[in-house]
Amino acid sequence: MDLDLLADCGRCSGLCCVAPAFARSADFALDKPAETPCPNLRVSVPGRPDAPCGIHGSLSERGFPGCVAYDCFGAGQRVTADWREGPGAARAAFDAFAVLRPLHEILWYLTEPLDDAPEDLRAEVARAASWVSGLTEGPLAGVDVASVRAEVGEVLGRVSAAVRGSSGPGHARADLVGRDLGSGRASRRALAGTTLRGALLMGADLRGVDLGRADLLGADLRGADLRGAALGQTLFLTGPQVAAARGDATTGLPDRVPRPSGWG
Template identity: 45%
Template sequence: MSEQPAAPSSAALQADCANCFALCCVALPFAKSSDFAVDKDAGKPCGNLLADFRCGIHTDLRAKGFTGCTVFDCFGAGQKVSQVTFGGQDWRRAPKSARQMFQVLPVMRQLHELLWYLTEALGLPPAAPLHAELRQALDRVDQLTLAAPEALTTLDMPTVRAEVNALLLETSELVRAKVPGRKRNHRGADLIGAKLAGADLRAANLRGAYLIAANLRNADLRDADLIGADLRDTNLPGADLTGAIFLTQAQLNAARGDSSTRLPAHLDRPAHW
């Protein structure tokens, strides 16, 4: 019997800037706003990027108006593109590959995000009936990340995402079903600025909900599904997020919490809280 390929390690799904050629600082565009102090076109190096691929204002990003940089998470896609897809050749020394490298990054980031969710799903005991299918999906997506640049830039990502999302939705239903009582369904809801302090949102469906600047102080979000929820400036002091599923570090980085916010064990409390 052949051995199953090893699942990506948690480290492989976390940004390792030391092994990336600052791809997010070049490939991605941003617009002058509350998140970025200036405009930048896709493929143009940020003005704060140094010759050694480090950020010249890394410790002062928020103070300098680059909050968006502190929120972004590539899920380890940057180092995969830099060291695997392009074999360690950086875009400065190999300028002919630069455009293709920049095109690959957003695709790889989506694939790595799916790997993050699938890996989490495989660690959820209530989803045991789906573990075989989840493992197969994880292996398929992992193999896609090893494809050649030409294949990655033409990959049908909507179809890939749809197939994985169907499994993640089933996972969510199984996990939340173990919590007794009626669960709120706010999937895709416009809850911008909503007053939800102390709300009972345990095991709620908040997939894709817009919670920008919402007040969730002391809210119960245990076992809630937060995949794709927009938590920019969401007020989370005292909120209980233990057991929340498909919550990412990037979402937490965009929110506003404090030392009283309770988090899942696999996520870190943002330094700016």
């Protein structure tokens, strides 16, 4: 499978600035209906590759940190229909993006290096990746994304348990909002190898915490302090999670997860 899962905004018509709805909140400074261009989008003419954001260099300062943390995982550049070419093209573009974006995110998890996983599980993950990749190539209208996500999630759950050496509940879906999880040498190691799937870690203090082999699939890291934290060996970490958190040059990240520009 040769599939680019990194966004290339220069090859997209700004779908992430048009297709989703924004709700005025700490993440977005305004309400925006779905399938409506953000007022900050400089809409270019059809046939040109660019549809630049007018405040791209100051999104967080202007009240749009949710945009900074958004990632289409390369789905945007695969949508061939151009929403600027009329209602029919717009409908095709929005429908395709609504399916491709979550499928690309699922593929991000399925293509993670898993050298520590048992061979049979690695083979199962490879088969799942081939299946999901095939879905992105075929008719998208009949794809049940929720079912795909559930089936793949079950596989990744078994991979996580095997790699971590534990299938216990850990901190899955735990409410850890604002918690100080980095005080003391013992606590800094307490989360290594645990599951934090779907955990709420908004604003949590994770400075210096060892998250080696922790499962972070779906964990909410908005505003979490990751300065000095070791995330280089975490499982299922994504760029959007990292972009929504706070870190610095001492924060360890997996090689394939882009380091936010402001982290040094």
